Amino acid sequence: MATDLGPAVGGAATDDGARQESERRYGRHSSRQRRLLKHVVLIVFGFAMLYPLLWMVSSSFKPSDQIFRDPSIIPSEFDFSNYTEGWTALTHPFHHYLINSAIIVGFSVVGNLLTCAMAAYAFARLEFRGRRLFFTAMLGTIMLPVHVVIVPQYVLFSELDWINTYYPLIVPKFLATDAFFIFLMVQFIRGLPRELDDAARIDGCGHARIFWRIIMPLSLPALATTAIFTFIAVWNDFYSQLIFVTDPDLYTVPVALRTFVDSQGESAWGPLFAMSLVALGPIFGFFLAGQRYLMRGISTTGIK
Numbered sequence: 001m002a003t004d005l006g007p008a009v010g011g012a013a014t015d016d017g018a019r020q021e022s023e024r025r026y027g028r029h030s031s032r033q034r035r036l037l038k039h040v041v042l043i044v045f046g047f048a049m050l051y052p053l054l055w056m057v058s059s060s061f062k063p064s065d066q067i068f069r070d071p072s073i074i075p076s077e078f079d080f081s082n083y084t085e086g087w088t089a090l091t092h093p094f095h096h097y098l099i100n101s102a103i104i105v106g107f108s109v110v111g112n113l114l115t116c117a118m119a120a121y122a123f124a125r126l127e128f129r130g131r132r133l134f135f136t137a138m139l140g141t142i143m144l145p146v147h148v149v150i151v152p153q154y155v156l157f158s159e160l161d162w163i164n165t166y167y168p169l170i171v172p173k174f175l176a177t178d179a180f181f182i183f184l185m186v187q188f189i190r191g192l193p194r195e196l197d198d199a200a201r202i203d204g205c206g207h208a209r210i211f212w213r214i215i216m217p218l219s220l221p222a223l224a225t226t227a228i229f230t231f232i233a234v235w236n237d238f239y240s241q242l243i244f245v246t247d248p249d250l251y252t253v254p255v256a257l258r259t260f261v262d263s264q265g266e267s268a269w270g271p272l273f274a275m276s277l278v279a280l281g282p283i284f285g286f287f288l289a290g291q292r293y294l295m296r297g298i299s300t301t302g303i304k
């Protein structure tokens with residue numbers, strides 16, 4: 001009996017092993033198919049999101065009369081005249097408007113980094129009467145759309161004789177008016193150990209030295225995030241710059257690009273797309289330079 005059961009048991013074990021091996025192979029094959037499907041879906045959605053940018057790049061090399069007739073991404077012929085015409089088509093060369101935008105963006109970034117960090121330090125580290133009330137009111141301003149406050153702002157700046165200057169676009173940045181960035185820095189500073197502050201006080205440091213020598217260096221990811229978001233928002237801001245700046249000599253990049261479009265005549269679409277691509281260059285460069293700090297800042301402030 002024992003000798004008869006041996007081959008049967010061995011055969012059953014062999015069948016189980018073969019079945020398990022077959023299941024493992026099927027599982028690996030199914031896993032590869034799922035990964036392949038995910039990659040295909042991601043590629044399709046990625047191409048759909050990048051298509052407007054690719055179309056603009058392609059259109060910048062096409063003659064204006066073929067931009068809306070030829071929907072292909074790859075131009076049949078590359079025409080670089082759009083860049084030369086667009087650079088000199090307006091009252092000033094296009095680099096004049098790039099410099100104007102750079103001036104506003106530079107002061108705006110410095111202002112937001114300085115004043116928003118100071119306000120965030122006060123909310124996160126200082127104890128004063130009405131702190132929660134002021135913090136709640138500050139957060140409430142995030143829900144106010146710019147169209148609600150633009151009229152009283154225009155009246156105020158008109159009384160100060162600041163219309164048609166850069167002051168309405170720069171001065172508010174030095175008054176900690178961007179509540180989102182204050183909240184972002186408050187969340188980050190709250191995650192820093194208070195023992196660092198206590199150790200600094202034992203060494204004789206006050207709030208000013210604690211802020212400059214401890215909090216600011218450790219808040220580099222949050223500061224980089226604020227700088228990148230401020231750069232992108234101010235560089236692309238069209239509405240405020242259109243309202244407060246009317247002198248063509250003071251036009252910024254978004255307002256200058258608007259002049260390529262004529263609602264009553266023929267619009268220069270080719271030069272418009274060419275200069276739009278040029279205008280995207282500083283944004284991509286600034287983003288790539290601070291991408292590492294941006295990802296770190298978003299991740300560390302979002303979980304605290």
